Amino acid sequence: MKRHVPVLVLAAVLLAGLFAPLVLKLSAPGFWTEVLLGGLMAGVLYSLVALGFVLIFKASGVFNFAQGAMVLFAALAVARLSERMPLWVAILLAVAIMVALAWLVERLVLRPLVNQEGVALLMATLGVTYFLDGFGQTVWGSDIYSIDLGIAREPVMVLEKVFEGGILINRDDVAAAVVAIILVGLLALFFQKTATGRALRAVADDHQAAMSIGIPLNRIWVIVWSVAGIVAIVAGVIWGGKLGVQFSISLVALKALPVVILGGFTSIPGAILGGLIIGVGEKMAEVFLGPPLVQMFDLAGGGIENWFAYMLALLFLLVRPEGLFGEKHIDRV
């Protein structure tokens, strides 16, 4: 129990921060709810990227820095392909491309580097990141592209009876949340109910033991990178549909790193919950903590959300290095 105290304190502080604007009457409940929903939406996207990280880390112990680049690459592919063909064909083609990419990464990067330490693999994925960023923009172009998901853009007013003035909700946000939930459900089914999923979990638990009972490690890696690629397509399409496909996607996707720290490197529920916490936390901080900070220190504008997630992860690392749901084993020094 004692080791949970700092975590509980941190959670209490976060919760207090979350509800403080309401309690202190700094904002109307309607506005507060809108900010909360906006944060949850951003959180869903972070969760999706973080999911890709966690999948790869679980199965191969590789800290995949390239997940953001994969999201950008996938989004670019879908955006450019959908200019010439229907969206669903473009997405199917993009799936094929991501599977091919997974195979190439396994062949050219992972296999020669097998048994290297984690840091070397991290740096290799940094190389993959650069390669993908350059390759994607060479092949697909480097302008800002849009993905038309066929969802009406104008927001809908809901809950007018509960709150004064109601709440504005974007339809594509709702669609994104639904898609994300479906995706997580499918992944859970895949991991729990299929033979391949069982093999993936076995590899995640213990490489050696998995190999000794005849699970082909290399094939598992291709599969898991493909799954991460498909998750990247989903994240990229949702993101691109919302904000347009551009280079900054690959940077925003770096936010998934604090998410996995918060949730635990090896936990899928952790990635989802962590994403939501980070998403809500940074939006709340930006909206309610930003203006007083700007006033107090005479800053040239807010922008706290750029680092809030990282600082939260840093704090979290100090009190609970394994994350919310991560495995307890961690190298302590």
Next chain:
Amino acid sequence: MLYRENGQFKSTYAADLQMLPILQDRLFMFGLIAFAFLVVPFAASDYLFLSILIPFLILTVAAIGLNLLVGYCGQISIGHAAFMAVGAYAAYNLWLRVPWMNFLVVLVLAGFCAAAAGMIFGIPSLRIKGLYLAVATLAAQFFSDWVFARVKWFTDYAHSGSVSTAPIDLFGWTIDTPTDKYLFLLAVLIVFTILAKNLTRGHLGRAWMATRDMDVAAEVIGIRPVYAKLTAFAISAFYCGVAGALWGFMYLGAWEPLAFNLTLSLNLLFMIIIGGMGSILGSYFGAAFIVALPIILNQVPQWFGIPISTATASHLEFMIFGALIVLFLILEPHGIARLWAVGKEKLRLWPFPH
């Protein structure tokens, strides 16, 4: 035939401890330094100075700094541009607000500011390591990006958020022309190289390397991990702080907050991967490589007469960077420095390998 150490006996402790024990190495090094000081200033063009030599010299200081932390102490950082930013802005504010201060003092104080920042962001390394630490250092990166873009005091309330400097006056010597800058930077680099080399040979460097190789074992033999890691962070950040100040004053002249962004951090990391982790010499190779590569990539298509747009060239640069990183990690994890060492080993036996 020429490069062999037969007959070179060490008869004093001083001779045993010297940095370059082989006579040929010493001659080569002195020749190189003499060449750099006496010939290059007259032979090189301004273009060569401004776009290759000056960035190379400054980035080498930064790369040595990062190498002390990552290569020698084994603590990964992908946020070292943050410490360069701290150094640059500290130097700018000292230079602006304390005009009578000598620039050398400014440099050292800027380094100390960066070292303090490095120690603060190094604290997580006491509990975590490896991949987790990478994220913690990323926090330093994004936080410094924000601080220097938003806190007006650091940029002297400049409206655009960018700052500009003037040529430095050092004991009556105005460092203004590319040649002046080159000579000053060369001197700084040599001092910092000698310092780093000796640090890594001394007890501190050994403590770092022991921590890198196996921290638990290091602790057992009496190395305090707190001390080893925090000194590594502090000294590494000191180097980067000085490099950042030089980068701002000598190379950029005027800069925006985003001059020290994540790309620069990653480039520093690539320098030491390609050059060689845990090797001072490798930092030189890596910096030279990263500085020269984009320039070469821009030139090559022109030689062959292939028209290539700048956008495509920069994308190609990304691709080649990425591919090279992976290639180096697979083929030669110890970088160019290792190739150099192998070459030297071959040279000792050449031309009669038996």
